[in-house]
Amino acid sequence: MIDLRSDTVTKPTQAMRDAGYHAEVGDDVYVEDPTVNMLEKKAAEILGKEDALFVTSGVQGNQIAVLTHCDKGNEIILEEDSHVFYYEGAAISAFAGVQPRTIRGEHGAMDPTEVEAAIRPEDVHLPETGMICVENTHNRSGGAVVPLETMKQTYEVAKKHGIPLHLDGARLFNAVAATGISAKEYAAQTDTVQICLSKGLGAPVGSIIAGTVSFIQQARKWRKRLGGGLRQVGVIAAPAYIALSEMTERLNEDHANAKLLAKGIQEAGFKVANPVDTNIILMDIEDENVDAVGMIERLESFEIKAVAFGPNLIRFVTHYDVSTNDIEKTIMVLKEIKTMI
Numbered sequence: 480m481i482d483l484r485s486d487t488v489t490k491p492t493q494a495m496r497d498a499g500y501h502a503e504v505g506d507d508v509y510v511e512d513p514t515v516n517m518l519e520k521k522a523a524e525i526l527g528k529e530d531a532l533f534v535t536s537g538v539q540g541n542q543i544a545v546l547t548h549c550d551k552g553n554e555i556i557l558e559e560d561s562h563v564f565y566y567e568g569a570a571i572s573a574f575a576g577v578q579p580r581t582i583r584g585e586h587g588a589m590d591p592t593e594v595e596a597a598i599r600p601e602d603v604h605l606p607e608t609g610m611i612c613v614e615n616t617h618n619r620s621g622g623a624v625v626p627l628e629t630m631k632q633t634y635e636v637a638k639k640h641g642i643p644l645h646l647d648g649a650r651l652f653n654a655v656a657a658t659g660i661s662a663k664e665y666a667a668q669t670d671t672v673q674i675c676l677s678k679g680l681g682a683p684v685g686s687i688i689a690g691t692v693s694f695i696q697q698a699r700k701w702r703k704r705l706g707g708g709l710r711q712v713g714v715i716a717a718p719a720y721i722a723l724s725e726m727t728e729r730l731n732e733d734h735a736n737a738k739l740l741a742k743g744i745q746e747a748g749f750k751v752a753n754p755v756d757t758n759i760i761l762m763d764i765e766d767e768n769v770d771a772v773g774m775i776e777r778l779e780s781f782e783i784k785a786v787a788f789g790p791n792l793i794r795f796v797t798h799y800d801v802s803t804n805d806i807e808k809t810i811m812v813l814k815e816i817k818t819m820i
């Protein structure tokens with residue numbers, strides 16, 4: 480089985496499993512788990528933030544950021560295909576009582592001028608803009624890297640208007656690997672940032688949110704309110720620590736595999752819809768005699784898994800558990816399928 484559905488399917492390495500087994504633990508509600516404390520300290524250092532908090536998932540991290548930054552009745556500005564808007568079950572409204580103000584980005588990057596134009600003026604009729612949310616890399620644009628300059632200009636707008644900027648950096652380290660720009664430099668253009676340890680970095684569970692000491696203090700309270708008060712969390716924080724400290728360097732391997740697959744998709748006679756900056760490839764089958772559901776079924780008959788990103792769009796994601804050999808097999812299968820449709 481070659482699983483190209485997502486980098487969320489990565490399984491922990493043996494070293495991660497051993498680390499979890501041997502982890503020193505304590506009750507994290509009393510902030511006494513030495514392993515998660517070490518992970519949070521390391522994450523804050525890497526991201527150049529005062530403090531950090533381990534959370535159970537990227538969604539929990541993003542939603543805690545919304546709950547901490549915003550008040551009920553606020554509006555948040557975010558990209559129309561962003562994860563926070565598209566895939567988090569309207570949690571921003573369900574939990575935080577805020578409404579989205581979406582902007583269509585170019586390869587996932589919102590135009591800072593459009594962001595500024597969307598900020599609400601003070602008026603009794605209008606919601607206050609409570610937060611601006613950026614996503615880098617941008618999942619639904621095919622893992623597109625949002626340029627640092629765009630992030631800088633967006634953050635300038637946010638600071639000018641006194642509005643907090645949160646980065647959904649679920650795949651931030653993929654942007655780092657693609658550009659050579661450090662996580663700290665990207666995070667410097669944000670007030671708060673969420674990074675996933677459980678995707679391409681291979682941890683079994685977990686994300687980190689980072690920001691000021693005061694933000695993390697409030698975020699810890701919101702995490703508790705959401706039932707996220709973790710006890711002997713070192714068992715999963717130890718693998719996450721390995722993910723953060725040892726698994727970022729290898730992401731270029733995933734990017735090379737992604738480019739190899741993109742080339743093979745084109746050789747097989749299909750179209751690639753994105754520039755393939757990182758580890759995500761979008762295959763456009765609009766002109767084919769099969770839709771996304773039919774293509775997924777055909778791939779599965781050859782023991783290859785992918786996901787539909789639209790009626791005629793297939794997403795493939797490369798990751799730690801996909802080898803170059805798997806990519807070559809996938810290309811051969813696509814060539815075979817092309818002769819069948």
Ligand SMILES: Cc1ncc(COP(=O)(O)O)c(CN[C@H](C(=O)O)[C@H](C)O)c1O
Binds near residue numbers: 487537563566618649
């Ligand atoms: C940009 C971004 N931010 C946040 C999340 C949520 O992370 P988790 O809650 O799954 O840990 C995801 C997960 N993305 C998943 C995937 O790509 O397969 C699905 C779509 O939820 C994400 O892509």
